[in-house]
Every structure is written in structure tokens, then in C-alpha cells.
Amino acid sequence: MTTKAKLYIAIMTALAAAILAVAASEGNPKNLGQFVLFFGLAMLGSTMKIRLPGFKTTISTNFVFILVGIALFSFSETVLIGLGGALVQSLWKTQSRPKPVQVLFNGACLTVSTAAAFSASHSALAMLGLNSLPAMMVLGACVYVVLNTGLVSLVISLAEERPLREVWSSCYEWTFPYFLVGAAVAGLASAAGHGTNGGATLLVVPTMYFVYVHYRMHIVRAVLDSISKVSRENEALLAGSSPGR
Numbered sequence: 001m002t003t004k005a006k007l008y009i010a011i012m013t014a015l016a017a018a019i020l021a022v023a024a025s026e027g028n029p030k031n032l033g034q035f036v037l038f039f040g041l042a043m044l045g046s047t048m049k050i051r052l053p054g055f056k057t058t059i060s061t062n063f064v065f066i067l068v069g070i071a072l073f074s075f076s077e078t079v080l081i082g083l084g085g086a087l088v089q090s091l092w093k094t095q096s097r098p099k100p101v102q103v104l105f106n107g108a109c110l111t112v113s114t115a116a117a118f119s120a121s122h123s124a125l126a127m128l129g130l131n132s133l134p135a136m137m138v139l140g141a142c143v144y145v146v147l148n149t150g151l152v153s154l155v156i157s158l159a160e161e162r163p164l165r166e167v168w169s170s171c172y173e174w175t176f177p178y179f180l181v182g183a184a185v186a187g188l189a190s191a192a193g194h195g196t197n198g199g200a201t202l203l204v205v206p207t208m209y210f211v212y213v214h215y216r217m218h219i220v221r222a223v224l225d226s227i228s229k230v231s232r233e234n235e236a237l238l239a240g241s242s243p244g245r
Contacts, residue, residue: 001101001159002158002159002161004158005155005158005159008154008155008158009101009104009105009108009155012105012108012109012112012151012155013104013105013108015108015112016083016107016108016109016111016112019079019111019112019115020079020083020111022075023075023076023079023080023115024076026074026075026076028074028076029073029074029076029077030074035073035077038065038068038069038072038073038081039077039080039081039084041065042062042065042066042069042081042084042085043062043084043085043088045060045061045062045064045065045085046060046061046062046084046085046086046088046089046092047060047088047089047092047093048060048061048209048212049061049089049092050178050212051095052171052174052175057106057152057156058089059175059178060085060089061182061209061212062081062082062085062086062088062089062110063085063144063148063179063182064182064183064185064186064189065081065085065186066078066081066082066085066110066114066117066144067117067137067140067141067144067182067183067186067187067190068186068189068190069081069082069114069118070117070118070121070122070136070137070140071133071136071137071140071186071190072190075115075118075119075122078114078118079111079114079115079118081114082110082111082113082114082115083107083110083111083114085110086106086107086109086110086111087103087106087107089106090102090103090106090107091103105155109148109151109152109155110148112147112151113143113144113147113148113151114144116143116144116147117140117141117143117144117147118140120139120140120143121136121137121139121140121143122136124139125139133187133190134187137183137186137187137190138183138187141179141183141186141187145175145176145179145183149168149171149172149175150168152171153167153168153171153172154168156171185207189207
């Protein structure tokens with residue numbers, strides 16, 4: 001790992017630690033039972049993860065729970081959902097034992113992304129004097145997606161010394177459809193949750209499970225098609241270079 005990547009991870013860790021300190025000082029759940037149930041569902045959703053082709057990282061359905069948390073829970077509760085989801089995603093059924101620095105960065109990345117999305121969506125609406133759930137969800141989702149993919153792409157760019165634009169473009173291309181559908185599900189769940197004391201948010205898990213299965217199949221097909229294409233191209237090259245041709 002390059003020195004720049006190490007410095008970047010150290011900065012991200014310090015920033016996440018400061019955010020967690022603020023969240024801890026504000027921690028006072030209004031409905032502990034509801035939050036504990038939702039937190040458990042969020043951790044369950046974090047186990048449904050997909051490895052992105054060409055990346056040593058995964059995405060999971062925990063971002064949907066983060067977006068719902070932005071609408072239904074406090075800053076400290078939402079940040080805790082983001083951090084807990086990152087840890088579960090990093091440690092649950094990994095192909096190889098994750099390095100401590102990877103777990104540390106993933107936790108810091110989701111903490112910062114969650115805090116920024118929550119603060120931006122709530123602060124912007126407060127400044128404009130608006131009380132619009134759709135506007136809050138759209139703004140929160142945009143900030144979260146751009147920041148999360150950007151932070152991950154930057155550490156890969158620094159660690160592997162690859163152009164940031166190239167890495168970010170590839171990461172965004174793979175994740176955007178998944179985030180888009182997830183944001184829509186989060187928006188519907190949040191709207192329903194306001195009128196049912198959060199009960200409707202239970203439907204997020206089965207809904208996102210079907211989205212997760214479908215998207216995982218989509219990625220598998222895309223990877224297989226890419227391998228098949230490369231194989232055909234290699235066969236064509238070998239045939240063209242055969243003696244007598």
C-alpha cells in the first residue's frame with residue numbers, strides 16, 4: 001500500500017472517530033425497542049452482499065436501511081446503523097480473512113458517508129424551511145451514493161496507483177442501478193413507516209432480498225459474458241496466427 005493511501009486512511013479514520021464522538025454525545029433514542037429491531041434488520045441486510053467485478057470490495061443492502069434511518073431515526077442512531085453495517089459487511093463470510101486496515105477503512109467510509117448524507121439532507125431542508133420526506137430521501141441518497149463510491153474509489157486509486165476517474169467510473173457503473181432501486185425501496189418504506197410507527201419498514205428485508213438475488217445474477221451473467229467474449233477473441237487470434245493462414 002502506498003504512503004498516500006495510508007495517509008488517506010488515517011485521515012478518514014480520524015474523521016470517523018470525530019463523528020462517532022459527536023454521535024455518542026447526542027445518543028438518546030426516543031424508541032429504543034423500535035431502533036433495536038430495525039438495527040437487527042439492518043445487520044441482517046448487511047450480510048446480503050455482492051462482490052463487484054474488478055474490485056476487492058462489496059456492496060450490500062445496508063445502504064437501504066441507512067436511507068430509511070435518515071428519515072425515521074436520529075443522527076446518532078443512523079450513524080450507528082452505518083458503522084454496524086460496515087463491520088458486518090466486512091467480516092461476514094469473507095473469501096479471505098480481511099486485513100484490519102480494510103475493516104477500519106470500511107467502517108470509517110460508511111460512518112462518514114452516513115453522517116454526511118444525514119446532515120446534508122436535514123440541514124438543507126431546514127435552511128429552505130421545507131418539511132418534505134421525498135426531498136429528504138432524494139438528497140440523502142444522492143449525497144450517500146456520490147460520497148460512498150467516491151471515497152472507495154479514491155482509496156483504490158491511491159493504493160493501486162490507478163487514475164481516479166477510471167476507478168470511480170467503473171465503480172459507479174456497477175453500483176448505480178443497485179443504489180437506484182434501493183433508494184426507491186427506502187423511500188417507499190420511509191413514507192409507509194411514518195404512518196405505521198415504523199412497522200412497514202419490516203418489508204424492506206424481503207423486498208431487498210429479491211433485489212439482491214436479481215442483481216447478483218445480473219453480475220454473474222455479465223462476468224460470464226465478459227469471459228466468453230475474451231475467450232472468443234483469443235480463439236480468433238490463435239486461428240488467425242496459425243501456420244498456413
